[in-house]
Amino acid sequence: MKIVTSDQMREIDRYTIQELGIPAASLMENAGRAIAEEVLRFKGDTNCDRWLLFVGKGNNGGDGIVCARHLKDAGMQVTLLYAESPETLTGEAALQYRIAKALGLPCLIYSPEQTIEFNDYTGIVDALLGTGAKGAPCGVYASLIKEANDSGLPIIAADIPSGLDADTGVVHDPCIRARITVSLAFLKAGLTQYPGAKVAGEVIVRYIGIPNVLPPGMAGTGTVLTEETLRGELGVDVDRPREEDGHKGTYGHVLLAAGSLPMSGAGLLAAKAALRAGCGLATWALPAALLPHVVGTVPELMLAPVAGSGTGAWEEAAADEVVRLLAARDVLAVGPGLGRFPGENDFLRALWEGTTRPLVVDADALNMLAAGDGLAAWTRRDSAATILTPHPGEMARLAGLTTAEVQRDRIGLARRFATEHGVTLVLKGARTVIAAADGRYFVNYTGHPGMATGGSGDVLTGLIAGLLAQGLDAVQAAALGVYLHGLAGERAATKRFNPASLLAGDIIEAL
Numbered sequence: 001m002k003i004v005t006s007d008q009m010r011e012i013d014r015y016t017i018q019e020l021g022i023p024a025a026s027l028m029e030n031a032g033r034a035i036a037e038e039v040l041r042f043k044g045d046t047n048c049d050r051w052l053l054f055v056g057k058g059n060n061g062g063d064g065i066v067c068a069r070h071l072k073d074a075g076m077q078v079t080l081l082y083a084e085s086p087e088t089l090t091g092e093a094a095l096q097y098r099i100a101k102a103l104g105l106p107c108l109i110y111s112p113e114q115t116i117e118f119n120d121y122t123g124i125v126d127a128l129l130g131t132g133a134k135g136a137p138c139g140v141y142a143s144l145i146k147e148a149n150d151s152g153l154p155i156i157a158a159d160i161p162s163g164l165d166a167d168t169g170v171v172h173d174p175c176i177r178a179r180i181t182v183s184l185a186f187l188k189a190g191l192t193q194y195p196g197a198k199v200a201g202e203v204i205v206r207y208i209g210i211p212n213v214l215p216p217g218m219a220g221t222g223t224v225l226t227e228e229t230l231r232g233e234l235g236v237d238v239d240r241p242r243e244e245d246g247h248k249g250t251y252g253h254v255l256l257a258a259g260s261l262p263m264s265g266a267g268l269l270a271a272k273a274a275l276r277a278g279c280g281l282a283t284w285a286l287p288a289a290l291l292p293h294v295v296g297t298v299p300e301l302m303l304a305p306v307a308g309s310g311t312g313a314w315e316e317a318a319a320d321e322v323v324r325l326l327a328a329r330d331v332l333a334v335g336p337g338l339g340r341f342p343g344e345n346d347f348l349r350a351l352w353e354g355t356t357r358p359l360v361v362d363a364d365a366l367n368m369l370a371a372g373d374g375l376a377a378w379t380r381r382d383s384a385a386t387i388l389t390p391h392p393g394e395m396a397r398l399a400g401l402t403t404a405e406v407q408r409d410r411i412g413l414a415r416r417f418a419t420e421h422g423v424t425l426v427l428k429g430a431r432t433v434i435a436a437a438d439g440r441y442f443v444n445y446t447g448h449p450g451m452a453t454g455g456s457g458d459v460l461t462g463l464i465a466g467l468l469a470q471g472l473d474a475v476q477a478a479a480l481g482v483y484l485h486g487l488a489g490e491r492a493a494t495k496r497f498n499p500a501s502l503l504a505g506d507i508i509e510a511l
């Protein structure tokens with residue numbers, strides 16, 4: 001499933017109509033009909049048979065008029081409510097208006113002074129604003145959106161809920177609260193990210209006759225992460241069968257630099273998750289003072305005490321030991337529970353620049369990156385797999401923004417950061433975004449709200465490192481890791497009486 005921005009959708013429309021020669025009117029016909037079919041599906045056996053269609057002045061409105069015509073023919077009562085005088089409609093929407101007029105479809109023209117008798121209707125189709133909208137709805141559009149929401153009637157949105165930013169998922173004030181959104185041709189990026197995903201309700205993508213090929217040269221579209229995406233576009237053997245003559249050396253060796261006295265559990269969780277991901281061996285490099293506390297907790301795990309000052313904290317000098325250990329191992333994951341310490345930036349830089357092994361950077365290691373002179377000053381790791389896994393707060397520090405600013409454009413920011421720094425960026429949170437250095441991006445839909453608990457991120461780090469050790473490339477490992485992490489979380493959540501009781505360790509057990 002492809003994900004597009006409004007600019008990309010406009011270019012796809014243009015290409016389809018002007019270059020391929022598919023008439024715009026037939027696309028609008030298919031769009032309106034698809035929306036009508038979803039309205040009828042929603043109606044099902046209920047007596048929701050009186051529909052009020054809010055029609056805006058652009059092509060989104062045109063879709064609404066077509067939808068009304070098909071609903072009428074399916075036996076529904078329909079009333080078109082034009083936001084502005086329908087005489088101002090242009091292009092295909094004007095054509096649809098003329099047809100509706102010739103058919104005598106009942107219609108009203110909105111005026112804020114007049115009250116709409118919502119009791120006369122059982123549902124609303126929102127065809128006010130689509131991908132042509134800019135900024136917060138204004139004028140009559142704002143009033144209509146508020147009235148629709150206040151009516152309490154179920155709303156089915158054409159393409160996007162009016163008031164939603166189609167690119168970012170930002171919800172303007174006001175914005176339609178839809179029960180269902182029928183996204184036309186491709187999934188609009190703003191429907192994949194919160195809070196947009198919430199106001200969109202159930203999102204259904206419908207084919208409208210736009211061929212499933214992108215215009216030549218179009219880059220930067222996204223893909224929903226599914227098993228099909230993993231197997232197809234990403235070329236991952238999701239089944240990951242074990243070789244009959246395989247041995248532990250076949251599946252790689254993860255080195256983990258993690259944990260400090262108050263956060264030793266983070267290291268344990270990450271190490272255990274790496275093993276559950278299927279790597280052959282895992283070694284945990286840790287401050288020597290931790291050793292007595294963790295010996296035997298995960299018997300499958302090897303322990304390598306490195307920072308020996310006895311405080312249980314990491315120290316800058318340990319970087320050399322980690323680099324030495326890595327010579328005989330395949331992947332380094334750094335960060336979970338690492339804590340902060342003097343010389344931390346040089347410590348991390350030594351790992352970043354001193355090795356060409358695949359690297360996963362998480363948690364405190366990300367904060368060290370953010371606190372330092374900036375990634376731009378460091379040698380790029382383009383030739384080696386490098387995965388950064390920030391949550392929104394860590395991303396904010398990395399990018400010099402507030403968390404709210406990060407959340408306002410997760411996809412855009414992740415893509416810019418990944419391409420600028422030549423890394424694979426995993427921006428965590430509901431609907432995790434995986435952005436590749438080459439501009440591709442993926443949005444993950446697996447997961448469960450119960451996973452919002454300490455240690456979940458450490459599990460993901462270990463999981464991704466474990467997959468890297470088995471030979472997956474950075475984007476493959478990040479994508480499969482995020483996908484499986486969410487799936488395991490879903491499974492773990494169902495095993496609890498209440499998903500609020502889910503612990504990070506349960507995610508590992510569910511892997």
Ligand SMILES: NC(=O)C1=CN([C@@H]2O[C@H](COP(=O)(O)OP(=O)(O)OC[C@H]3O[C@@H](n4cnc5c(N)ncnc54)[C@H](O)[C@@H]3O)[C@@H](O)[C@H]2O)[C@@H](O)CC1
Binds near residue numbers: 058062134138
């Ligand atoms: N050939 C095509 O281009 C197709 C387009 N389709 C539909 O067309 C939509 C895009 O149509 P348009 O590009 O005409 O644009 P819209 O219908 O989304 O918006 C129409 C107009 O609203 C006004 N507007 C913009 N921002 C506003 C704001 N904040 N407050 C109030 N008014 C505002 C502008 O004058 C804009 O032209 C898609 O979402 C989809 O529903 C479909 O019919 C399929 C084919």
Ligand SMILES: [K+]
Binds near residue numbers: 129130162
């Ligand atoms: K709409």
